[in-house]
Structure formats: structure tokens, C-alpha cells
Amino acid sequence: MRAEHEIVRVQLSERSYDIQIGSAILSSAPEFFAARTKISHAIVITDESVQPLYADSIVAACATAGMRTTLISVPAGETSKSIAMADRLWNESLAGGADRKSVVIAVGGGVIGDLAGFIAATFARGLAFFQVPTTLLAQVDSSVGGKVGINLPAAKNMVGAFWQPQGVLIDVDVLKTLPEREYRAGLAEVVKYGVILDADFFAYLEANVAAIRERDKNVLTRVIARCCQLKADVVQTDERETTGLRAVLNYGHTFCHAFEATCGYGELLHGEAVSIGMLCASRLAESLQRITSDVTERQFNLLTELGLPTATPQVDIEPVMAAMQRDKKVEHGKLQFVLPIRLGNVELVGGVSNDLAKTAIIDGQ
Structure with missing residues (x-):
């Protein structure tokens, strides 16, 4: 694969779109947008950390290209994915002269993509939008597939929609400015793809730990493109989670979301919680005799080498179990988990006892 430029096409009939991945391509953002929809007014939504790094230059480039722009910046972090912030953005968009032809451009990490996408899905009954993800986690996961939303105080991503972007622009060079902790957190979702869908890709990650940690742009372009293709394959088959296939993307997330909610949003980065949750x-799959211990050991070793946390947070178990009961995969009060049967293959498993789930958490402390 060449590092300069990769295109992954998400095939969803009239909602199909391109994911463009490469190095030094952020400067072509206005052309990328204009090639996919007519823009007279762009609402650029970003956060206070990303704004001076990338959003300001995108706004300036869009203005030079003849687009009227409204820039809205919110505080960085998970707490911005709230009802109060959505209310603020709806009103600021209105004050900025937004109408049904306005286009939302999300410039930032997963929080911004989810929040801006939710604004796009709901304002004026739906606006076109683009994703320009600036974190590794957003590039390989949240910017692809059309899931947008906000958190309730007691449940993550509980209010939202499926709203596909017009396109996703991924410049691997932006990862140079990503803080080390956030970069590592994004690698958890990368590892996830290997576990759930592609054992060969998992082995590639094991063989390229040093280059990945050094943020080699050639390796990163290959890694990101493969993750995007794997997710696109799933989304194309089960866009709205009606067949159960898309649920495989939630590997580790039932535990992950419970840890995030129990520890308080922002204490654990999402990718850190994913690492622990996987x-x-x-371990739960092991206790059900679905896999042997070497599958867990390979995950543990790779996550450790990539600098990710692996120990379960020291929290009371009952609030964690209560949070898991609010997971979107719960049916008729019964927990369901995405569990591996071997590297590269997982299944949705129901009827798991609370005691086994508790043990899987406690054994990691």
C-alpha cells in the first residue's frame, strides 16, 4: 500500500461515501467537500484544543474557496457530549444563519464527531455533514459508519441517530500533535479490529509494534485504511444494527461503557476503557470455554506493548453491574456480550450470568 493516498468506499446505496486517507491532504479539504456536495454555508464544529491546530486553517481555506463559514468551538472532552451542549449548538447554528442547505463539518476527535453529527442529524430535520477526525480513535472507528449521539448522565451514547457523512477526510499527519495518551488510546480500537474480524491483521500489528508506537506514517496509513475497510464491510451489511452483525464492533464495549460511567466520564479515555473491556x-469467553487462554494472552501482550492499560479499575462491582444493565445490547433484562471464539471471529452471546461477568471484572483487578 502507498502511504500518500488511500480511498475506502462505504457502499450504502444513495448514502455511499468515500474515506480518503493519506499524508499532507488536510490542505485539500475544501476541494474534498466541494466535490461531494454544494456548500454555500459551512458550520465547522470543533473543540478548544483542535481549533488552533487544524480547525482555524480549514475555516480559512473554506472561506477562500467562497464558502460562508460559522465556527463553533466547545470545551474538549467527553462532558461536551451533553444535552446542554447540543442545545447550545442548535441555537448558535441558528444564530449563524444556518438553514436546511447548511453543511456541518466536524473537525476533532470522537466526541466532536458524535456531537457535530448529532447536530447535523437533528437540526432542520437533517443537514449534510463531513468528518475530519483528528485522533486515531476517531479515524479508525467513530468517524466511520454514521453513529452519532450524546450522553445522558447515567448512560453513554443513549440519545442519537444513524446519520451517514458525505465523506471522511483522514490526514495521518495530524497524529503528530496528538498527546501520547490519546494516541495510545486509539490503538485499542485498532487491536479490536484484529480480534473481531482479521487474525492476519492482528499478527501484522504484533509484528509492527515499534513502527506503530513511533507513528510511522506508512504503517499508520496501512493500519487506518484496513480498519476503515473492516468497519465499512460491517456497516454495509448491517447499517442500523438490525441483523446483529454490527454488534461485533462492540467487542469489549459492554464492560468499557460501564467503567466509563462508573468512574465518571473523562477519568478513563474511551480507548483505555476499551482495552480493559476487551x-x-x-476472560469471560474463557470461563465459558469458548476460547483458550492463549487468545487472551496475545491480546494482553499486544495491548501492553502498545502502552495501554489492562487492569480493571478499582471500583465497586455493583455500580458497574448496574451500568451494564443499561447497555443497549440488553434484551429483556438479560446481558449480552460480544465474545471471541478465536482470533478474528466473535459472536453475540446472551444468557450470561451476572456472576460470570463479575468474575471477569474482578480477575482483572
Whole structure:
């Protein structure tokens, strides 16, 4: 694969779109947008950390290209994915002269993509929008597939919609400015793809740990493109989670979301919670005799080498279990988990006892 430029096409009939991945391509953002929809007014939504790094230059480039722009910046972090912030953005968009032909451009990490996408899905009954993800986690996961939303105080991503972007522009060079902790957190979702869908890709990650940690742009372009293709394959088959296939993307997330909610949003980065959650799910699969211990061990070793946390947070178990009961995969009060049957293959498993789930958490402390 060449690092300069990769295109992954998400095939969803009239909602199909391109994911463009490469190095030094952020400067072509206005052309990327204009090639996919007519823009007279762009609402650029970003956060206070990303604004001076990338959003300001995109706004300036869009203005030079003849687009009227409204820039809205919110505080960085998970707490901005709230009802109060959505209300603020609806009103600021209105004050900025937004109408049904306005286009939302999300410039930032997963929080911004989810929040801006939710604004796009709901304002004026739906606006076109683009994703320009600036974190690794957003590039390989949240910017692809059309899931947008906000958090309730007691449940993550509980209010939202499926709203596909017009396109996703991924410049690997932006990862140079990403803080080390956030970069590592994004690698958890990368590892996830190997576990759930592609054992060969998992082995590629094991063989390229040093280059990944050094943020080699050639390796990153290959890694990101493969993750995007794997997710696109799933989304194309089960866009709205009606067949159960898309649920495989939630490997580790039942535990992950419960840890995030229990520890308080922002204490654990999402990718850190994913890393811990995947190991909980793998231990649970072991206890159900679905896998052997070497599957969990390979995940543990790779996550550790990539600098990710693996130990379960020291929290009271009952609030964690209560949070898991609010997981969107719960049916008729019964927990369901995405569990591996081997590297590269997982299944949705129901009827798991609370005691086994508790043990999977406690054994990681």
C-alpha cells in the first residue's frame, strides 16, 4: 500500500461515501467537500484544543474557496457530549444563519464527531455533514459508519441517530500533535479490529509494534485504511444494527461503557476503557470455554506493548453491574456480550450470568 493516498468506499446505496486517507491532504479539504456536495454555508464544529491546530486553517481555506463559514468551538472532552451542549449548538447554528442547505463539518476527535453529527442529524430535520477526525480513535472507528449521539448522565451514547457523512477526510499527519495518551488510546480500537474480524491483521500489528508506537506514517496509513475497510464491510451489511452483525464492533464495549460511567466520564479515555473491556470479555469467553487462554494472552501482550492499560479499575462491582444493565445490547433484562471464539471471529452471546461477568471484572483487578 502507498502511504500518500488511500480511498475506502462505504457502499450504502444513495448514502455511499468515500474515506480518503493519506499524508499532507488536510490542505485539500475544501476541494474534498466541494466535490461531494454544494456548500454555500459551512458550520465547522470543533473543540478548544483542535481549533488552533487544524480547525482555524480549514475555516480559512473554506472561506477562500467562497464558502460562508460559522465556527463553533466547545470545551474538549467527553462532558461536551451533553444535552446542554447540543442545545447550545442548535441555537448558535441558528444564530449563524444556518438553514436546511447548511453543511456541518466536524473537525476533532470522537466526541466532536458524535456531537457535530448529532447536530447535523437533528437540526432542520437533517443537514449534510463531513468528518475530519483528528485522533486515531476517531479515524479508525467513530468517524466511520454514521453513529452519532450524546450522553445522558447515567448512560453513554443513549440519545442519537444513524446519520451517514458525505465523506471522511483522514490526514495521518495530524497524529503528530496528538498527546501520547490519546494516541495510545486509539490503538485499542485498532487491536479490536484484529480480534473481531482479521487474525492476519492482528499478527501484522504484533509484528509492527515499534513502527506503530513511533507513528510511522506508512504503517499508520496501512493500519487506518484496513480498519476503515473492516468497519465499512460491517456497516454495509448491517447499517442500523438490525441483523446483529454490527454488534461485533462492540467487542469489549459492554464492560468499557460501564467503567466509563462508573468512574465518571473523562477519568478513563474511551480507548483505555476499551482495552480493559476487551480483556474482561476475553476472560469471560474463557470461563465459558469458548476460547483458550492463549487468545487472551496475545491480546494482553499486544495491548501492553502498545502502552495501554489492562487492569480493571478499582471500583465497586455493583455500580458497574448496574451500568451494564443499561447497555443497549440488553434484551429483556438479560446481558449480552460480544465474545471471541478465536482470533478474528466473535459472536453475540446472551444468557450470561451476572456472576460470570463479575468474575471477569474482578480477575482483572
